[in-house]
Amino acid sequence: MARIAELVAYPLKSNDGVALDRAELGAAGALRGDRTYALVEAGVDPHEASVGGSGGYVNGKREPAVHGLRASYELAGPTDATPTAVTLSRPARPETGTAAGERIFALPDDGDALEAWVGDYLGYAVDLVCEPDGGLPDDRTARGPTVVSRATLETVAGWFDAVADATEMRRRLRPSVVIDDCPAFWEDRLFADRGEAVRFAAGDAELLGVNPCQRCVVPSRNPDTGEAIEGFRERFVRKRRETLPDWTESDRFDHDFRLMVNTVVPEEWWGSSLAVGDEVTIAGVEPLDRELY
Template identity: 80%
Template sequence: MARIADLVAYPLKSNDGVGLDCAEIGPTGALRGDRTYALVEAGVDPDEASVGANGGYVNGKSEPALHRLRASYELADPADATPTAVTLTRPGRPETGAAADEHRFALPEDGDALAAWVGDYLGYDVDLVREPDGGLPDDRVAHGPTVVSRATLETVAGWFDAVADATEMRRRLRPNVVVDDCPAFWEDRLFADRGEAVRFSAGGAELLGVNPCQRCVVPSRHPETGDELDGFRETFIKNRRATLPDWTESDRFDHDFRLMVNTVVPEAEWGARLAVGDRVTVEGIEALDGALY
């Protein structure tokens, strides 16, 4: 019987997450407060930017030095990850002249100061942008919580001698919901073919699983140093294919560098809450609105 083991939100996109006991689903279906803030290159419109490398967002894909920042948050509410303040810690960077430092920024009022502080560390100007309603997720269609199983994290961590454990793999993959009491790759049950969705319940909320997440360079990088693990993609693909369950069959799974599931939350479920310990139950496959994938 699958259940929610961990809930994690990322109030400042591409920075450390924060664990939650309970999380409310906000407008557009994201966990409330998840990716509320993001860093972009100075002058970039976040609505026009791409989350890919060199797409305008200052994220782990484009800026390995971002991994060396540590973030802790003060939240609006135990079930709302919108940060009212963030404390950032940065190491020294002799190449940019930035000294090691720790600073607390109240949000949103200290947003410009935060951007200047991070820009000083990186060596170029950045802006802090804010989307208080739906956040700034990578997937602009399927805004819902991303889902993976703890057994998957443990299995994939075991593919790499340099990855310490499932917790490190979670930090590399950055899911919102970790499910326990189920086998590795159980989350692959939460997507079907194109044009279809898998309805599943988590506590009192119902979500639609739609797409296996295409991975990028970020999981190959150490979550605290940004150092890249040589051969990560090749090892991942080889082992993903070798361990692929029968239930992963889907025309959405069109290559082996996919892991974790993107979801959509129907509007009627906005405001519902997910909590650690909630049962997760697959309800069935249904047609998906043509506007979504």
């Protein structure tokens, strides 16, 4: 029986995650507090900006220096990852003339100070933005938790000599839910064809798996240094095709640079919770309500 092995929220988008034993599903179905805050270039509207490399978000897709920042958090509660304070540390950066350092910022009160401190490190002005209702995920339609199996993380880590283990691969891929007691690529069972969803139960909730996640440049980079693995995408695509299970076949899986599953949480399940150790069971494929996705 598949079970939840890890729950991880990312209170400050594109920065370190925090492990939770139990997490409430908040507005729009995201883990409560997940990606509540984000950094964008000064003056950018986070709801209009692209999350891609040319967008206004200060993320690993467009700003490798983000990988040098370390973050830890004080949270609103044991099931709510909304940060009430964040401790940021940065390395010395000769390009911008900034020294290594560490600061604690209360949130939201110290937002201006955080903007100035990070902007000094990056060499350009940034804004700290907040979205308490549903957070600021990359996929603005499928806002539920992203899901991958631990066996998948172990398998994909083994494709690259530069990746130490499954934990490092998890940090590169940044899922919200890691499933155990199942084979590699089990999560591919959680999506079907276009116009369909896979309903599955986890904890107190029912979720709909809708889409295999399209990857970007971030998994190719060391999560601490930003150093990229040469030829990462090409090797990933080749190995993904070589190990593709029969159950992955779907018209949503239209290329091999996809891994992890995006989900939608129907509104009636907002406020329910997931916990480490909860069983995950698949109910079946059903038509996908266009209002949901």
